[in-house]
Amino acid sequence: MAIYIFKRILLMIPTLILVSMIAFAIIQAPPGDFLTTLMSGEAGETVDVVQIEAMRARYGLDQPIWVQYWKWISGIVFHGDFGESFEWKRPVNELIWDRFGLTVLISSITLVFIWVVSIPIGIYSATNKYSAGDYVFTVFGFIGLAIPNFLLALVLMYISFQYFGQSVGGLFSPAFVQAPWSFARVGDLLAHLWLPVIIIGTAGTASLIRIMRANLLDELPKPYVEAARARGLSEFRIRVKYPVRIALNPLVSALAWVFPALVSGDAITSIVLNLQTTGPLLYRALQSQDMYLAGSLILILSVLTVIGTLLSDLLLAWLDPRLRAEV
Amino acid sequence: MVADSPDSDTQSPILSVRGLQVEFSIFEGKLRALESVDFTVAEGETLCVVGESGSGKSVTARSILNMVPPPGKITRGEILLRRETGETVDILAQKPRGKAMRGIRGNDIGMVFQEPMASLSPVHTIGSIFIEAVQAHRKVGRAEAREMAIAAMADMGIPKPAQRIDYYPFQLSGGMRQRAMIAIALANRPRLLIADEPTTALDVTTQANVLDLMIDIQDSTKMALLFITHDLGVVAEIAHNVVVMYLGRIVESGTVHEIFEDARHPYTQALLRSIPGTPLSESGGLYTIKGSIPSRGRRPQGCPFHPRCDQAVAGVCDVEAPPLRRLRGNRTYVCHLPLELKG
Numbered sequence: 001m002a003i004y005i006f007k008r009i010l011l012m013i014p015t016l017i018l019v020s021m022i023a024f025a026i027i028q029a030p031p032g033d034f035l036t037t038l039m040s041g042e043a044g045e046t047v048d049v050v051q052i053e054a055m056r057a058r059y060g061l062d063q064p065i066w067v068q069y070w071k072w073i074s075g076i077v078f079h080g081d082f083g084e085s086f087e088w089k090r091p092v093n094e095l096i097w098d099r100f101g102l103t104v105l106i107s108s109i110t111l112v113f114i115w116v117v118s119i120p121i122g123i124y125s126a127t128n129k130y131s132a133g134d135y136v137f138t139v140f141g142f143i144g145l146a147i148p149n150f151l152l153a154l155v156l157m158y159i160s161f162q163y164f165g166q167s168v169g170g171l172f173s174p175a176f177v178q179a180p181w182s183f184a185r186v187g188d189l190l191a192h193l194w195l196p197v198i199i200i201g202t203a204g205t206a207s208l209i210r211i212m213r214a215n216l217l218d219e220l221p222k223p224y225v226e227a228a229r230a231r232g233l234s235e236f237r238i239r240v241k242y243p244v245r246i247a248l249n250p251l252v253s254a255l256a257w258v259f260p261a262l263v264s265g266d267a268i269t270s271i272v273l274n275l276q277t278t279g280p281l282l283y284r285a286l287q288s289q290d291m292y293l294a295g296s297l298i299l300i301l302s303v304l305t306v307i308g309t310l311l312s313d314l315l316l317a318w319l320d321p322r323l324r325a326e327v
Numbered sequence: 328m329v330a331d332s333p334d335s336d337t338q339s340p341i342l343s344v345r346g347l348q349v350e351f352s353i354f355e356g357k358l359r360a361l362e363s364v365d366f367t368v369a370e371g372e373t374l375c376v377v378g379e380s381g382s383g384k385s386v387t388a389r390s391i392l393n394m395v396p397p398p399g400k401i402t403r404g405e406i407l408l409r410r411e412t413g414e415t416v417d418i419l420a421q422k423p424r425g426k427a428m429r430g431i432r433g434n435d436i437g438m439v440f441q442e443p444m445a446s447l448s449p450v451h452t453i454g455s456i457f458i459e460a461v462q463a464h465r466k467v468g469r470a471e472a473r474e475m476a477i478a479a480m481a482d483m484g485i486p487k488p489a490q491r492i493d494y495y496p497f498q499l500s501g502g503m504r505q506r507a508m509i510a511i512a513l514a515n516r517p518r519l520l521i522a523d524e525p526t527t528a529l530d531v532t533t534q535a536n537v538l539d540l541m542i543d544i545q546d547s548t549k550m551a552l553l554f555i556t557h558d559l560g561v562v563a564e565i566a567h568n569v570v571v572m573y574l575g576r577i578v579e580s581g582t583v584h585e586i587f588e589d590a591r592h593p594y595t596q597a598l599l600r601s602i603p604g605t606p607l608s609e610s611g612g613l614y615t616i617k618g619s620i621p622s623r624g625r626r627p628q629g630c631p632f633h634p635r636c637d638q639a640v641a642g643v644c645d646v647e648a649p650p651l652r653r654l655r656g657n658r659t660y661v662c663h664l665p666l667e668l669k670g
């Protein structure tokens with residue numbers, strides 16, 4: 001297992017390099033360099049020529065592209081310097097970490113929500129195939145898949161405002177927005193969190209129910225299930241120990257793509273709900289060609305995806321001894 | 328070659344199956360997979376069930392554990408099991424998922440399946456499956472159950488058992504897997520072991536080893552063995568008694584001697600002619616049965632075997648169901664032959 005982990009981590013390195021190159025290519029994609037954009041004075045401000053020259057030197061803009069890439073990536077890797085956001089006129093660093101924290105928080109809770117809801121329902125649906133309950137969940141599932149997030153967001157916001165008297169939008173009540181962290185603030189956060197979690201998680205829950213149901217239906221008639229039954233084990237035990245566990249494997253492999261999907265899936269929801277997550281920030285940065293900010297966000301998201309893949313592979317290997325042996 | 332036969336007529340059987348009928352509800356309607364199946368197995372007896380694939384051997388085995396898979400349903404019959412306490416229970420009167428039934432499976436009756444690889448969970452070690460099987464039926468601590476597992480694996484001739492019990496199925500060879508499977512089936516010392524084509528998936532040498540092993544176990548434990556196979560060579564080696572099945576019915580039964588030396592049913596005779604080394608194949612040359620088992624649901628009129636039977640009597644075999652002929656005790660066959668001349 002240790003060798004397996006080591007190999008997998010080693011394999012990550014070329015992937016990460018490639019990913020960073022792609023992120024850099026995106027920064028470079030708009031025509032001209034960003035200083036030209038800056039000087040064209042979109043915001044109508046005057047720009048200090050000296051300052052511009054300083055930036056040109058800092059980012060190596062008059063040098064070959066690979067030097068620029070190296071300056072950019074080495075700044076990030078060795079100094080944690082992600083560059084400057086033109087729109088915000090602040091280092092990217094100052095802008096993103098709070099938002100990443102929130103994004104990771106919301107995404108993780110959503111992931112847990114999706115699993116906790118969809119796994120038992122999927123198991124129920126598969127073991128009670130074509131029962132009334134199975135049909136009810138199937139209908140709910142398709143509705144969940146079909147409703148766009150923004151619509152769900154608006155409906156739930158209305159409900160939470162109308163019936164629970166919660167402030168609409170944001171993750172905190174007005175009183176807590178600027179307050180320092182405290183138990184009360186965490187409580188307030190949790191009270192607001194259910195809304196985005198349900199909105200972002202509904203579609204994923206619906207599709208995972210389908211996946212879980214199909215997987216389990218594949219496993220239940222297998223000979224090893226019958227053999228376990230012939231040993232006198234109870235149906236509950238048979239299901240939990242064998243087919244459910246094996247049916248979970250695809251869910252674990254889904255970890256790799258679920259995370260970025262959640263992060264991008266929440267962009268629209270976050271805009272509607274006015275959440276301070278990375279989604280709206282990335283959206284805005286791409287719109288205004290704030291390329292260092294956009295590139296940094298894309299880079300970090302990609303790295304998270306690569307790490308997600310690694311985690312899911314390691315989990316799979318832990319769950320399935322056959323994979324461990326292959327390496 | 329043939330072990331001496333305990334006389335099942337006089338010994339009270341451990342298992343007796345009476346009038347068993349199983350139906351599968353499929354799209355085309357009801358398909359009768361078993362009809363009027365009768366047989367008994369006594370302590371220390373090896374009963375072989377033979378027949379081509381699709382003849383209902385596996386459904387019979389699953390019926391005995393009251394776990395015919397849906398859409399199948401046991402529609403008639405009784406299956407009496409004499410338990411260690413001496414009481415007799417009708418397995419078919421138990422709820423298939425009930426506690427009483429679970430207490431019989433894996434405890435009074437062990438089962439070995441055809442595909443050792445598919446029948447073992449791919450993600451659990453042999454030891455954990457064994458320990459679970461023991462703990463399902465008796466209060467035994469983990470450490471003790473583990474010791475039992477190691478001892479059982481050693482009994483099955485698995486080298487380095489203390490190491491092997493921590494192996495996953497894919498780390499074992501086919502023969503070792505099947506030995507482990509047998510060890511697990513025997514974990515609670517059942518009085519009846521059902522083996523459904525346990526050697527079919529193995530190569531010839533391994534097959535012979537596993538067969539020898541089963542004969543040894545049976546000799547030493549005196550348990551009853553219901554051995555399912557389509558291979559008459561295997562039957563000759565291990566059976567005391569034999570039932571021959573065709574399309575869900577027993578067409579002939581008797582001792583292994585009677586079946587091999589004096590087969591009465593044309594289907595049995597054809598099966599015997601198709602394997603080398605029997606009196607029938609020596610005299611007439613190797614033979615294959617013409618045609619194949621009819622597709623499901625299409626049971627021929629009269630004698631179900633008549634389209635393939637080389638002794639079929641036109642006007643009789645294709646019209647009337649043949650009678651059950653009882654020569655003595657368990658010696659039976661179902662055929663119109665010999666035809667009695669009617670007035």
Ligand SMILES: Nc1ncnc2c1ncn2[C@@H]1O[C@H](COP(=O)(O)OP(=O)(O)O)[C@@H](O)[C@H]1O
Pocket residue numbers: 351353358360378379380381382383384385386387396397398399623624
């Ligand atoms: N799951 C099933 N669905 C429908 N019919 C089945 C099913 N399983 C068995 N049968 C029927 O029962 C017959 C006997 O099957 P089986 O006992 O598996 O045969 P054998 O073990 O002798 O090869 C089959 O020919 C088929 O008609």
Ligand code: SF4
Pocket residue numbers: 592593594630631632633634636637638639640644649661662663664
């Ligand atoms: S009854 Fe007729 S067809 Fe059937 S086995 Fe006997 S001879 Fe053949």
Ligand SMILES: [Mg+2]
Pocket residue numbers: 381384385386523524
């Ligand atoms: Mg079979």
